Every structure is written in C-alpha cells, then in structure tokens.
Amino acid sequence: MVTLKQLAKELNVSISTVSKALNNSTEIGGETVKRVKELAELYNYKPNKVALSLKQNKTKTIGVIIPNILNHFLAKVLFGIEREATKNGYNIITCISNESLDKEKEGLQLLANGSVDGFILSMAEETQVNNEIDHFKRTISQGLPIVMFDRVAHDVLCDKVIVDDFESTYNATKVLLAENRKKIAFISNINDLSVGKLRERGYNKAILETGTMEPLVLKIKKKDDHPKKIKSFFKKHKDLDGVIAADSSSGIIGLNMAVSFGLKVPKDISVIGFASKSDSYHTVPRLTTIRQHAKTIGAKAAEMLIHRIQNGTPSDKVVTKIVKTTLISNKSTL
Amino acid sequence: MVTLKQLAKELNVSISTVSKALNNSTEIGGETVKRVKELAELYNYKPNKVALSLKQNKTKTIGVIIPNILNHFLAKVLFGIEREATKNGYNIITCISNESLDKEKEGLQLLANGSVDGFILSMAEETQVNNEIDHFKRTISQGLPIVMFDRVAHDVLCDKVIVDDFESTYNATKVLLAENRKKIAFISNINDLSVGKLRERGYNKAILETGTMEPLVLKIKKKDDHPKKIKSFFKKHKDLDGVIAADSSSGIIGLNMAVSFGLKVPKDISVIGFASKSDSYHTVPRLTTIRQHAKTIGAKAAEMLIHRIQNGTPSDKVVTKIVKTTLISNKSTL
DNA sequence: GAATATATGGTGACACTAAAACAATTAGCT
DNA sequence: AGCTAATTGTTTTAGTGTCACCATATATTC
Numbered sequence: 212m213v214t215l216k217q218l219a220k221e222l223n224v225s226i227s228t229v230s231k232a233l234n235n236s237t238e239i240g241g242e243t244v245k246r247v248k249e250l251a252e253l254y255n256y257k258p259n260k261v262a263l264s265l266k267q268n269k270t271k272t273i274g275v276i277i278p279n280i281l282n283h284f285l286a287k288v289l290f291g292i293e294r295e296a297t298k299n300g301y302n303i304i305t306c307i308s309n310e311s312l313d314k315e316k317e318g319l320q321l322l323a324n325g326s327v328d329g330f331i332l333s334m335a336e337e338t339q340v341n342n343e344i345d346h347f348k349r350t351i352s353q354g355l356p357i358v359m360f361d362r363v364a365h366d367v368l369c370d371k372v373i374v375d376d377f378e379s380t381y382n383a384t385k386v387l388l389a390e391n392r393k394k395i396a397f398i399s400n401i402n403d404l405s406v407g408k409l410r411e412r413g414y415n416k417a418i419l420e421t422g423t424m425e426p427l428v429l430k431i432k433k434k435d436d437h438p439k440k441i442k443s444f445f446k447k448h449k450d451l452d453g454v455i456a457a458d459s460s461s462g463i464i465g466l467n468m469a470v471s472f473g474l475k476v477p478k479d480i481s482v483i484g485f486a487s488k489s490d491s492y493h494t495v496p497r498l499t500t501i502r503q504h505a506k507t508i509g510a511k512a513a514e515m516l517i518h519r520i521q522n523g524t525p526s527d528k529v530v531t532k533i534v535k536t537t538l539i540s541n542k543s544t545l
Numbered sequence: 546m547v548t549l550k551q552l553a554k555e556l557n558v559s560i561s562t563v564s565k566a567l568n569n570s571t572e573i574g575g576e577t578v579k580r581v582k583e584l585a586e587l588y589n590y591k592p593n594k595v596a597l598s599l600k601q602n603k604t605k606t607i608g609v610i611i612p613n614i615l616n617h618f619l620a621k622v623l624f625g626i627e628r629e630a631t632k633n634g635y636n637i638i639t640c641i642s643n644e645s646l647d648k649e650k651e652g653l654q655l656l657a658n659g660s661v662d663g664f665i666l667s668m669a670e671e672t673q674v675n676n677e678i679d680h681f682k683r684t685i686s687q688g689l690p691i692v693m694f695d696r697v698a699h700d701v702l703c704d705k706v707i708v709d710d711f712e713s714t715y716n717a718t719k720v721l722l723a724e725n726r727k728k729i730a731f732i733s734n735i736n737d738l739s740v741g742k743l744r745e746r747g748y749n750k751a752i753l754e755t756g757t758m759e760p761l762v763l764k765i766k767k768k769d770d771h772p773k774k775i776k777s778f779f780k781k782h783k784d785l786d787g788v789i790a791a792d793s794s795s796g797i798i799g800l801n802m803a804v805s806f807g808l809k810v811p812k813d814i815s816v817i818g819f820a821s822k823s824d825s826y827h828t829v830p831r832l833t834t835i836r837q838h839a840k841t842i843g844a845k846a847a848e849m850l851i852h853r854i855q856n857g858t859p860s861d862k863v864v865t866k867i868v869k870t871t872l873i874s875n876k877s878t879l
Numbered sequence: 880g881a882a883t884a885t886a887t888g889g890t891g892a893c894a895c896t897a898a899a900a901c902a903a904t905t906a907g908c909t
Numbered sequence: 910a911g912c913t914a915a916t917t918g919t920t921t922t923a924g925t926g927t928c929a930c931c932a933t934a935t936a937t938t939c
Contacts, residue, residue, distance in 0.1 A: 212659065212687065214894060225920050230896060240918055255687075257658035261604065262894030264595045265925050272638070280620050280627075281823070290614050293641050302660065304606070304636050307627050324591035325546060325926085326636065353546065353589075438826055463827050467801060471829040489615070492772055493797050493827050495805040548926060559888045564928055574886055596926035599893050659894085 213254040274327035291509020312337040329356040371531040379536040380413030387453040395453035398461040456484030466494040496542030547588040608661035625843020646671040663690040705865040713870040714747030721787040729787035732795040790818030816877040830876030
C-alpha cells in the first residue's frame with residue numbers, strides 16, 4: 212500500500228503536488244502530472260479509503276441489518292441492496308440480527324460510530340414482538356438516517372419500503388374463491404411478524420366477505436416440525452380444496468404434502484404461496500406464487516437511503532414506498 | 546457524534562486528558578476521570594472507528610466476496626463468517642460477484658485500498674472457467690491475506706477451507722449400491738464448478754468399481770429449464786432406481802418429480818442430494834442429504850483469516866482445512 | 880531542597896485534500 | 910525598458926479523530 216508521502220519523496224515534490232496531480236488539478240504542470248501518474252501507476256497507488264473517510268466525514272458505506280440471511284426473501288433484498296449500493300459507489304456492511312433484539316441493538320451501536328453513513332434494516336422478530344423502537348429513534352437522532360423495509364415500525368419516523376401484504380392475500384384468496392373453492396385454509400409460519408398478521412387479515416377479509424365461509428387458519432411456530440404440522444392439518448381437513456400460504460416453506464410443503472396424499476393439483480386443490488421463482492420450481496406442479504420483488508425492494512431502499520445521505524433531507528420528511536406484489540399463475544391453480 | 550475535542554472543550558481540559566480518562570489510564574486523577582466519563586456517557590461518546598482505523602492501520606473489517614447470495618449454501622457460509630467475525634470484534638463488508646470475473650476483480654480492487662484487513666472468498670464461476678487467478682495473487686502480494694472456501698484455486702498460495710467433495714459422492718453412491726440399486730444416475734446443475742467436477746468423479750469411481758455398471762450423468766446448464774430437463778431424463782430412463790444430486794435443487798426437483806411420476810420413494814427409487822436441513826423439508830418424503838456444514842466452513846474461514854491477520858503469519862505458510870460432510874439419512878433412502 | 884509521585888498538557892503521526900501562501904515566470908502597459 | 914499585474918506551478922498550513930509519547934507543572938515525601 213503506497214501512500215502519497217512515499218510517492219512525493221521519490222519524486223522530490225510535496226505531498227499535495229502528488230495529490231493534485233492525481234486528481235487532475237489544472238494547477239499542476241503537465242510534465243509533473245505525467246511523472247506523478249507514471250509512478251503512481253507503477254506502484255498501483257490507490258487513495259486510502261480510511262483517510263478519505265476521516266477527512267470527508269463520510270464513509271460511502273451503508274450498514275445493513277438483516278434478521279436472517281437464510282430467508283430467501285431477505286437474502287434477495289440484500290442482493291438488491293448490494294447491487295444498487297455498488298452502482299452508486301457504496302459498500303455494505305452486513306450485520307445479522309438472527310431475529311434477536313439484543314443483536315440488532317448491538318449491530319446498530321457498533322456501526323453508529325462513524326463506520327457507516329446510514330442504515331437499511333428489517334426488524335428482528337423479537338423487536339417486533341416486544342415493540343421496542345427506542346434504539347432506532349436514538350440512531351436517527353444521532354444523525355444517521357435509517358430506511359426500513361418489509362418488517363417496519365410505523366412509529367419510527369423514517370423512510371420505508373413495504374409490500375402490499377394485506378391486498379396480496381386478499382386478492383389471492385379472491386382468485387381461489389373465483390375458482391369456486393369451498394374450503395380455503397391459510398397456513399403461516401410467520402404469524403408473529405407484522406407482515407404475517409397483515410397477510411392473515413387480507414385472507415380473513417376475503418373469506419368473511421363471502422358471508423358463508425369461515426376462516427381456517429393454521430399457525431406454525433418456529434420450533435414446530437413444519438411438515439408434520441401440515442400433514443396432520445391435511446388429515447384433519449380432508450375436504451380442503453384451497454391453500455393460501457403466508458411464507459414460501461408453507462406453500463412448498465403444503466403443495467408437496469397434498470400431492471403425497473394423492474390429491475391432484477390443481478384439480479382437487481389449489482395452492483398459492485408467497486415464494487420466489489426458484490422456490491416455485493421446488494414443487495411438481497409448479498407453485499402459483501405471490502412475488503414480492505425482493506430485489507426491487509432492496510434497490511429502492513438503497514436508492515432512498517443514498518438519496519437522503521447525499522441530499523441531507525430533513526429527518527422529519529419521510530416517504531413510504533409500497534412495492535406491489537404480483538401474482539404469477541403457474542400450475543397449482545386452475 | 547461527539548468527539549474528544551468537544552468533550553475536552555466542555556470540560557475545560559485537554560483532548561489527551563479526555564482520551565486517557567476514557568481509556569482508564571492511571572495517569573489521570575479520579576475526580577477528572579469521573580467527570581469525563583459522566584459527560585461521555587451523557588453524550589453517548591463512541592471513539593470514531595475511522596480515526597482509529599487510520600491510526601492503527603487496521604480496520605477490524607473483513608471483505609467477503611461471494612458469487613451468489615441466493616445460493617443457500619453460500620448464504621449459510623456467510624452466516625457462519627458473520628457470526629465468527631462478530632464474535633471477534635470484526636465487521637464484514639460483502640461484495641456479490643454474481644459469478645462474474647469482472648465483478649470479483651472489482652470488489653477485490655475496491656476494498657484493497659485500506660477498507661479491509663483481509664478477504665474471505667469463494668471463486669466466481671467465470672473465474673473458475675477461465676482459470677484466472679492473477680488478481681488473487683496481486684492482492685496477497687499487496688499484503689492482504691485471503692482465505693478461500695469451497696470453490697478454491699489450488700494454484701493460489703493461501704489458506705483454504707474445503708469440503709470432501711470427492712469422498713462424499715463416492716460414499717453416497719456406495720450407500721445406494723449397498724441398497725442393491727441397479728441404475729443410479731448423477732444429476733448436476735453445477736458442472737462448471739470445481740466442486741461439481743469432484744462430486745461427479747466420486748460418483749464415477751464408485752460406479753466403475755462395480756465392474757458392471759456404467760455412469761449415467763445428467764448435466765443441467767444454468768439457462769436450462771431445470772424441472773423440464775429432469776422430467777425428460779426420467780421419461781427416458783424409466784428403470785432409474787437411484788439418484789445422486791450434486792446440488793440441492795437437483796435433489797429436490799428430482800425427488801418431487803419421481804413422486805409425481807407415481808414412483809414410491811424409497812421403495813422404487815432412492816435419492817440422495819447435497820442439501821441443508823431446511824431444504825430437506827421441501828420434499829415428501831424428506832430427502833436424505835449430504836450436509837456440508839456451511840456454518841462451520843464459514844466460521845473456520847473467519848477464524849483462519851483473523852488468526853492470520855492478528856499473528857502476521859508468513860504468507861507462504863498456508864493451511865488447507867477439510868470440513869467433512871455428513872450423510873443424514875432421511876426418508877428418501879432405505 | 881531535592882527526589883518522587885500525581886496530574887495534566889502538548890506534539891506528532893496516521894493519509895489525505897482544500898485553501899491559502901508563495902515563488903517564478905509571463906504578459907500588458909506606459 | 911521597466912514596472913505592475915496576471916498566470917502558473919509548487920509548497921505550506923490546517924484540519925479530520927484518535928492515542929502514544931514526551932513534557933511540564935504541582936503537590937508530597939523525606
């Protein structure tokens with residue numbers, strides 16, 4: 212790692228001459244610029260990022276706090292964030308809260324010391340359950356902007372990117388009703404999350420609007436044996452002819468379980484689930500899915516944060532962007 | 546963000562007094578220490594990370610370059626890296642190469658300017674296909690250590706963490722042979738990768754050792770319609786009674802496809818695939834899997850890198866750690 | 880009164896750049 | 910020609926936040 216100082220010494224000029232020459236300042240003579248650039252090239256000089264950050268008081272780095280990177284949706288959002296960030300010359304530092312409030316706080320604390328220019332995050336489950344939001348407010352009041360996505364706290368004044376959770380399940384349920392399905396269940400593995408609750412409500416509304424049907428909901432807890440729960444649910448409700456799944460695993464397992472029970476999909480039963488394209492390949496026939504456009508969400512969040520960082524938008528002027536889901540009809544619905 | 550200077554001004558003492566007081570130096574009087582600490586607490590003072598990095602010439606940050614974050618295995622390794630890094634007070638900056646050589650180079654370049662103390666990476670597919678390794682060598686010679694995992698370049702002198710790819714498929718194939726399977730296929734979606742080739746060789750060896758059987762390999766390309774390819778493969782080989790899958794998607798799709806063809810698993814056909822626990826839930830019956838212990842791989846890689854950073858191990862003294870796979874027998878084998 | 884604690888302050892260095900200062904050359908004008 | 914004014918090329922200075930190192934000042938002890 213060569214520094215300006217070393218170059219300057221070797222060239223017998225001052226440090227700032229080297230600096231200016233490399234920054235194409237017109238103040239420096241053509242001959243000198245050439246000499247400097249040649250030597251810099253030779254030594255593969257790169258301005259030290261840390262020194263620049265210190266001087267300019269910005270790091271060109273975004274802190275991302277994600278509850279769980281093994282969740283395909285969240286990973287995809289991260290992908291979107293990374294891409295947009297890179298496009299704008301930003302790096303991302305990732306903390307994984309692992310759904311824990313303490314780890315989330317810790318990550319926030321640890322990076323709010325000059326390491327990053329702002330945060331993009333989705334709340335940990337524990338944070339949502341306890342409805343703890345002080346640490347977010349504190350960070351914002353320290354001057355570090357936050358953009359929340361998907362699992363957001365409405366009481367925190369910051370930019371947000373969310374999904375039309377309520378409408379998406381409402382509409383999906385309507386689709387199954389239009390297929391003349393008579394017993395439609397809602398299966399969820401994410402009922403402690405804000406988004407999970409919204410999705411359930413969308414389903415409920417559509418069901419109750421029929422005036423004749425009753426909601427039928429299976430809530431699966433994290434520690435449950437997922438396939439086992441779904442299996443016994445199917446056994447209990449043999450006349451099930453429709454499933455709305457709030458998460459990709461419930462959708463995939465649900466569909467595969469139906470097939471293994473000898474049901475014909477979509478003749479005997481239709482299944483719709485939140486899932487990505489690659490997830491939809493994991494069932495035969497392919498799962499009809501509600502796509503959340505995770506990459507778009509990530510890109511949008513990054514875009515909003517970077518915009519705020521660079522424009523110094525006042526912290527009380529916040530925006531909430533809704534990225535609409537799309538229903539992709541595959542082979543698990545009529 | 547309060548600085549030492551601001552605290553010093555408010556307390557009417559010098560900057561170094563504040564610094565020392567906060568660092569519990571014995572040189573400073575008890576009363577002063579108390580006053581300083583109280584004010585620091587009040588303002589939630591945190592030493593500026595950037596300034597510290599500059600001074601100490603180390604960032605306590607690891608650069609991670611990952612080909613694809615949507616790959617469950619790679620995401621899990623990242624999880625392991627993050628956890629181990631955090632445990633040791635390191636942050637991680639993530640770059641996603643998206644299997645592209647150029648992006649990999651770019652990420653390496655972009656962070657090799659003082660942003661990180663070292664790298665953990667898995668090679669992009671394009672990098673492996675073109676066998677380009679100069680950029681790694683250059684980074685190492687710049688004094689930044691690299692630890693490679695999974696997809697490694699044996700010609701680069703650096704620490705490595707790999708899996709016993711060859712043995713794992715060899716052994717898995719042996720398991721199916723022991724079940725007296727007569728027509729065992731190998732399905733792979735990763736044949737351009739070093740690990741994919743090793744896995745195929747392990748299978749080949751076991752098959753050829755029978756003296757009677759011939760290898761039967763289905764190679765799927767990235768752009769192919771994955772389920773379609775597998776479907777026509779099954780149609781062509783109706784007498785298939787065993788499958789070894791080199792990647793999780795091939796395993797899951799393969800098993801589900803067999804079920805949809807009316808085959809009884811594992812009575813008529815056995816399937817073994819590289820997959821994680823959560824992946825194995827995506828089939829009915831549950832997929833017998835080769836587990837790669839991704840988190841362990843990540844943790845080990847981080848541990849090795851941090852050790853090297855902190856101990857300044859000479860760059861020609863490198864270690865390769867093999868994390869052995871485990872065969873988890875579920876319901877898709879006898 | 881000298882030696883020794885005890886407490887605090889000042890300086891420099893990390894790598895970098897913006898701004899100001901300073902030479903040295905050139906141009907313009909009487 | 911001889912002066913100032915402008916231009917050009919370069920260096921100096923300052924400042925980003927932090928801490929190790931060395932210096933200084935005061936109080937205490939014998």
